[in-house]
Every structure is written in structure tokens, then in C-alpha cells.
Amino acid sequence: MVKLKKAAKVSVKATKSDHSTEEKIKMAARKMFTQKGFAATRTRDIAEEAGINLALLNYYFRSKEKLFDLIMLENMQHFVMGMKGVLSDETTTLQEKFEQFVGNYIDMLTQHPDLPLFILHEIKANPDKFVERVGIQNVIFGTHFYKQLIAAIGKKGQPFQIIMNMMSLTVFPFVASPLLRNLGNLTPDDFNKLIESRKKLIPLWINAMLTIK
Amino acid sequence: MVKLKKAAKVSVKATKSDHSTEEKIKMAARKMFTQKGFAATRTRDIAEEAGINLALLNYYFRSKEKLFDLIMLENMQHFVMGMKGVLSDETTTLQEKFEQFVGNYIDMLTQHPDLPLFILHEIKANPDKFVERVGIQNVIFGTHFYKQLIAAIGKKGQPFQIIMNMMSLTVFPFVASPLLRNLGNLTPDDFNKLIESRKKLIPLWINAMLTIK
DNA sequence: AAATTTTTTAATCATTTGATTAATTATTTT
DNA sequence: AAAATAATTAATCAAATGATTAAAAAATTT
CATH class of the missing domain: 1.10.10.60 (Homeodomain-like)
Known part of the structure; x- marks a missing residue:
């Protein structure tokens, strides 16, 4: 006691x-x-x-575990909640939200490149403990972003696929960086430049996707 | 002895x-x-x-480590080399290679959904040990696929970005599945259907990207 | 300044964990 | 069948690891 x-x-x-x-x-x-x-x-x-x-x-x-849980929750909020501000902004266009989301995320991940792989690995080791706990349900649905996205492509356009794509294109290079660097014969510096240029490219690619019927 | x-x-x-x-x-x-x-x-x-x-x-x-190294090398070959066959095929069009690559990969990952996160995590824990060892240098460059890709968009089109995108769109959903399922309020079954439909969608999306100048 | 509380330290505990050993059983060779 | 080799088991080891304790030092309160 x-x-x-x-x-x-x-x-x-x-x-x-x-x-x-x-x-x-x-x-x-x-x-x-x-x-x-x-x-x-x-x-x-x-x-x-x-x-x-x-x-x-x-x-x-x-205990080690209590300390870990603390860190983990902070990290998850950092990782998941970071987007909420951008996606809820009522003053920006859909296009601007793409740009801000990708830009902010790439900036953040450039500073904390280990974060996504760490989080995804620990979530998989203990899904119930971490995923449920952080309220990520309404990070997407109900946001201004989601409404704009549906307005642009309709519900038939499978908005969640687009969201998955946006996240995939943004986050995956960080998750797979050692592999991708080797695959592309890239120095860490070259790789970072490649990543940096994706800030502008990913929104273009997403736009191109949206034009598909 | x-x-x-x-x-x-x-x-x-x-x-x-x-x-x-x-x-x-x-x-x-x-x-x-x-x-x-x-x-x-x-x-x-x-x-x-x-x-x-x-x-x-x-x-x-x-030892545990020797056993692990064995498993790990097998897994990496399963994961990395799987694509080599598709990408080297001299008889298929670029479009067909996109379809085959994505289709094969999604099929494989549906059967072994833990594989990519496992591999990426262990590679990060020991990059030199695993990445260097598996000859992934010429999985991309020099393949028929790479030539076709350059023919389609030119070197200025940044072919490696397209390759990263293809891998990101295909693999990331498996890496982030617990998070994405929760984010999208999806049952495991719904999620699998979403993934399955990406077999056709990802090649379309890639094509849309290629049209950008 | 004395008393009390909080923080820090070194030593130690109890488990866990990877690995080994010596003996036993099963299989193969002669 | 006897001898030799290989496979399996239970017991045990040593090191690693998370955690605790009792005493000392530092800070705070009275």
C-alpha cells in the first residue's frame, strides 16, 4: 500500500x-x-x-507493462489522432485535405520513422488492448472529409478504399523502408528525397483514382 | 562435437x-x-x-536463433521471390503483369496474412542480417517488367515510385488490418471482401496514375 | 533545526528462458 | 541377434529478466 x-x-x-x-x-x-x-x-x-x-x-x-501501456496510448493518439484535425477542418476543400493529410503525415513520419511499424506490430500482438481503447471509430465517418469524399465520388465509389489507399501510399514506405531502400538501390538520402516528393505526388495519384468510374 | x-x-x-x-x-x-x-x-x-x-x-x-534464421530466410524468399516470376515473364503485357502481381500477392497474403508484418518487423530488428542476404537487388531492375514500365512512362516518370505504390496498395492493408478493420467498422468478412475486390481495383488505380504527366 | 516524506541506490529474489546433460528408448547396421 | 547409432526424455544449469526490499540520501514540511 x-x-x-x-x-x-x-x-x-x-x-x-x-x-x-x-x-x-x-x-x-x-x-x-x-x-x-x-x-x-x-x-x-x-x-x-x-x-x-x-x-x-x-x-x-x-511495471514494465504499465509503462508500456502509457507510451503506447500516447503513441497511438499521436498516430491516429493526428489526422483528425485535418479531416475535420470545415474550411478546406477535399483536395486541400488530401494535401494536408499527406503532408502532415509524411512530415511526422520523417521525424518518427519507427512509429508506424512499432504501433502496427504491437496492435497485432494485442488488438483488443489498444485498438478498441482508442476511439478511432469517428476519425473517418462523420468528418467533413468523409462528406466531401462521398460528394465527390458517391458511396458507390467506395470511399473507404480511397482512404485505405491514401494511408497505404503515405505510410507503407516508412514501414518497409529497409526493404525498399535495398530493392531500389537507394541511399538513405535518396530514399528520403523520394519520400519527400511523394507529398505532392500522392494527392495527384489520389485524384487520378477518383476520376475512374 | x-x-x-x-x-x-x-x-x-x-x-x-x-x-x-x-x-x-x-x-x-x-x-x-x-x-x-x-x-x-x-x-x-x-x-x-x-x-x-x-x-x-x-x-x-x-539454437533458437539458428532455427529462426532458417524460417526467416524461407519466409523472405516466399515473400520477395514470389514476385520475380511474374515480373520476369517475357510473354505478358505490362497491364497483365500488374494484374498478376497484385492477384498473386493478394492470394498469397490472404493465406498468410501475418507474413508481411512479421518480415518487416524482423528486418527492421536486423536489417543487415536479412535484407542484404537475400538477393533482392535484381528482382526489379533488369526485369522485363521494368523495361515495360520505362517504355510506358519513361525514366522521368519515376518508375520506382510506381513500384512502391503497387506494393503499398497491395501489402499495406494486410499490415494494418486490425487498425483498418476498426477504422472502417468492418467485420473480418467484410474486410476480406474489400481486399478481394482490390485485385481488380489496384491495377485500375495504377493505370490511372500512369496517365499523369 | 527536527521530523517527515520522498527519492535514490545497491543488493537480492523469484521466475523465466535458452540450452545442456546423462540416461533411456528406438532404429539401423553389422 | 548383437552392436552401434540415432532419437527422445526428464532433470538440471546458468544467465537473463522483471520486480522487490531495506537502507541511505535528498527534499519538504513542521
């Missing part, structure tokens, strides 16, 4: 001592988990990366 | 006693590794799944 007391205090203090140990552990955990996944990450790796005593990990977060 | 002798005998016998223990272990290992990844898979899980004594795993394959 000692722990509960401490945990309570910690969360109260969270705003105050926001940096320091607790945050150091979270940052190190985020890095290690995202890099190697839950199963392959050792709590000792995290402790070393954070430069803290191993016991502090359990002191602040109770 | 006892093991080396045995290992030699085993490989000689391989053709004869092809099924039985050794193969049972490989099948179980393939299943468990593909399902949970290297780090999360316990040798005891494999032994139980195969219905054999744990020691036999080491007896036949020396």
Missing part, C-alpha cells in the same frame, strides 16, 4: 516536477520500445538509456 | 525422414515466430506447439 500513496503523490506532483526522473524514464522508454518493441526491450535497457537506477522504473510506473 | 556428426546425418536423412520431428518443429516454429515475432516467442511455445520435447529443438537446430 506504500506504493499507492506514492503513486498518488506523483501524479499530483506531475505538473510540478514534470521533467527529471519520471520524464527521463518515459523518454527512454519511448525510444527503446519504439525501436525494439515491447518483447525485445529490457527494463535494464530503459534504465541505462535514462541514466537512472533500475528500481526507479518500478517505483514510478509499477 | 557429437552434434556436428548428428547434424550431418540429419541433413543426409532429410529427404527420407522429411516429416516427423524435424519438420514438425519447423512448422511449429514458423507458426509461432510468424505470429509473435522472434523476441516474444519462447522455445517452450514451439516445443509445445510441435508436441515434442524441448531438448529436440536444440538437438535438431542447435
Whole structure:
């Protein structure tokens, strides 16, 4: 019961001592988990990366799993919710939403290239735990974007296929980067340029798809 | 040194006693590794799944890692080399190759939906070990497919982008299936139908892309 | 400043996990 | 059939790993 007391205090203090140990552990955990996944990450790796005593990990977060869940939920929100703003914007055209979605996502993924593979891998390892929990149901349906998309192609045009395509074209290159780099004999730099140019290309490709009857 | 002798005998016998223990272990290992990844898979899980004594795993394959490498190389060839046949075919048109590539891949992935995420995750965990080893350099360049693609759009048309798109549109839905199913409020069955219909749609979409100047 | 609480540390625990061993059973060779 | 080899098993090992504890140090409250 000692722990509960401490945990309570910690969360109260969270705003105050926001940096320091607790945050150091979270940052190190985020890095290690995202890099190697839950199963392959050792709590000792995290402790070393954070430069803290191993016991502090359990002191602040109770268990490896609790710490992981925390990181994971943050990451998922980062990954899934990032789009919601763009897709809900009532002031932009469909075309502009394509451009913003792809642009924002590629920018974000360029900074966090490990994120999608990590998330998808952990979701597969524990679908019920993570997918259900984050409210992603109404990220698509009901948004301004979805209405615009249906207005453009009709429900018969299978709007969800288009959405899958937009995500596939944007995210997959990051998920498969080591393979694609090798397949295309590309240096990391060349590959990044290729990715960067997709910011403009993907919206064009999506548009071309929409013209099909 | 006892093991080396045995290992030699085993490989000689391989053709004869092809099924039985050794193969049972490989099948179980393939299943468990593909399902949970290297780090999360316990040798005891494999032994139980195969219905054999744990020691036999080491007896036949020396170590968890050696067994994994074996499975992994087989999987990668399954995954990467599958396309080579289609892309090298000198008798088909570019359009037909799109259709065959997408069709074959979707069929294969429907039967082994865990394969791509597994492979991509393990490649990322150990890029040098697996990517370099499998000769995927000339799976694209130099094939009949590549020549046809350049003939159709020119080198300025960025053929590699098109190839990335073809792979993205085909493979990503499998990699992200739990997320996409939830995002689209789809039953597994509905999702499979969506995937199935992509066999015809993806070639159309690719074609639409090719028309862009 | 004393008392109290919180944070940090080193040492240690209990399991898990990959691997080995020595003995037993089954198979093959002679 | 006897001898030799291969396959299988139960028991065990050593290292790794997540977690805890008791004591010390630091910070906060009184």
C-alpha cells in the first residue's frame, strides 16, 4: 500500500516536477520500445538509456507493462489522432485535405520513422488492448472529409478504399523502408528525397483514382 | 562435437525422414515466430506447439536463433521471390503483369496474412542480417517488367515510385488490418471482401496514375 | 533545526528462458 | 541377434529478466 500513496503523490506532483526522473524514464522508454518493441526491450535497457537506477522504473510506473501501456496510448493518439484535425477542418476543400493529410503525415513520419511499424506490430500482438481503447471509430465517418469524399465520388465509389489507399501510399514506405531502400538501390538520402516528393505526388495519384468510374 | 556428426546425418536423412520431428518443429516454429515475432516467442511455445520435447529443438537446430534464421530466410524468399516470376515473364503485357502481381500477392497474403508484418518487423530488428542476404537487388531492375514500365512512362516518370505504390496498395492493408478493420467498422468478412475486390481495383488505380504527366 | 516524506541506490529474489546433460528408448547396421 | 547409432526424455544449469526490499540520501514540511 506504500506504493499507492506514492503513486498518488506523483501524479499530483506531475505538473510540478514534470521533467527529471519520471520524464527521463518515459523518454527512454519511448525510444527503446519504439525501436525494439515491447518483447525485445529490457527494463535494464530503459534504465541505462535514462541514466537512472533500475528500481526507479518500478517505483514510478509499477511495471514494465504499465509503462508500456502509457507510451503506447500516447503513441497511438499521436498516430491516429493526428489526422483528425485535418479531416475535420470545415474550411478546406477535399483536395486541400488530401494535401494536408499527406503532408502532415509524411512530415511526422520523417521525424518518427519507427512509429508506424512499432504501433502496427504491437496492435497485432494485442488488438483488443489498444485498438478498441482508442476511439478511432469517428476519425473517418462523420468528418467533413468523409462528406466531401462521398460528394465527390458517391458511396458507390467506395470511399473507404480511397482512404485505405491514401494511408497505404503515405505510410507503407516508412514501414518497409529497409526493404525498399535495398530493392531500389537507394541511399538513405535518396530514399528520403523520394519520400519527400511523394507529398505532392500522392494527392495527384489520389485524384487520378477518383476520376475512374 | 557429437552434434556436428548428428547434424550431418540429419541433413543426409532429410529427404527420407522429411516429416516427423524435424519438420514438425519447423512448422511449429514458423507458426509461432510468424505470429509473435522472434523476441516474444519462447522455445517452450514451439516445443509445445510441435508436441515434442524441448531438448529436440536444440538437438535438431542447435539454437533458437539458428532455427529462426532458417524460417526467416524461407519466409523472405516466399515473400520477395514470389514476385520475380511474374515480373520476369517475357510473354505478358505490362497491364497483365500488374494484374498478376497484385492477384498473386493478394492470394498469397490472404493465406498468410501475418507474413508481411512479421518480415518487416524482423528486418527492421536486423536489417543487415536479412535484407542484404537475400538477393533482392535484381528482382526489379533488369526485369522485363521494368523495361515495360520505362517504355510506358519513361525514366522521368519515376518508375520506382510506381513500384512502391503497387506494393503499398497491395501489402499495406494486410499490415494494418486490425487498425483498418476498426477504422472502417468492418467485420473480418467484410474486410476480406474489400481486399478481394482490390485485385481488380489496384491495377485500375495504377493505370490511372500512369496517365499523369 | 527536527521530523517527515520522498527519492535514490545497491543488493537480492523469484521466475523465466535458452540450452545442456546423462540416461533411456528406438532404429539401423553389422 | 548383437552392436552401434540415432532419437527422445526428464532433470538440471546458468544467465537473463522483471520486480522487490531495506537502507541511505535528498527534499519538504513542521
